[in-house]
Amino acid sequence: HHPRATESATKYFLTQATASALLLFSAAMNAWMTGEWTITNMNSYTPTTILTIALAIKLGIAPFHLWLPDVLQGLDMMTCLILSTWQKLAPMALLILTSHQLNTNLLTLMALASAITGGWGALNQTQMRKIMAYSSIAHLGWMTLVISFAPGLALLNLMIYLLMTSSMFMMLMTLNATNMNKLSISWLKTPTLAASMMAGLLSLGGLPPLS
DSSP states (O other): OOHHHHHHHHHHHHHHHHHHHHHHHHHHHHHHHHSSOOSTTOOOHHHHHHHHHHHHHHHTOTTSOTHHHHHHHTSOHHHHHHHHTHHHHHHHHHHHHTGGGSOHHHHHHHHHHHHHHHHHHTTTOOBHHHHHHHHHHHHHHHHHHHHTTOHHHHHHHHHHHHHHHHHHHHHHHHHTOOBHHHHHTHHHHOHHHHHHHHHHHHHHTTOTTOO
């Protein structure tokens, strides 16, 4: 319905197609080396590294994060909500499933890069969708960092992230706020929702006494 949305769809498709191809390539390489079609017991270094990179591209973990803010900015709020929550489940499930054999050093480097990029990237933004995209990058960074040491903890973090992000996008949809200017005048329209949003934002940032 809009050239910007078409651009977002194309960027998303190309990125995900590349990641899926890499995922299949790592599985095929593992099958060629071990003789069995499974990704839960990869013993070789190369297939596990390719698998990690493929899942990082799918999730938008730094340094493969550049597509996420651009794609989210071109979409409406409902699609952004689906892309930030539901679309994270399948790659995260694969990441948790294979967490015991992934390259810990590579995961740690990507996680730190994501946490730094997510924090710095959001500082200079006025668009709410881009801020939420950088928030997603930062949160996924922390999940990636902990996933090879405690997958259960990463799963708990994912659940909290999904809950908080869903509530945040729903509040933004209710207020029809796409940028900071619209958000700043929302206090006059719905004071209760604006206060709830402040609590939601603090909770998403993980500030005490919230989650």
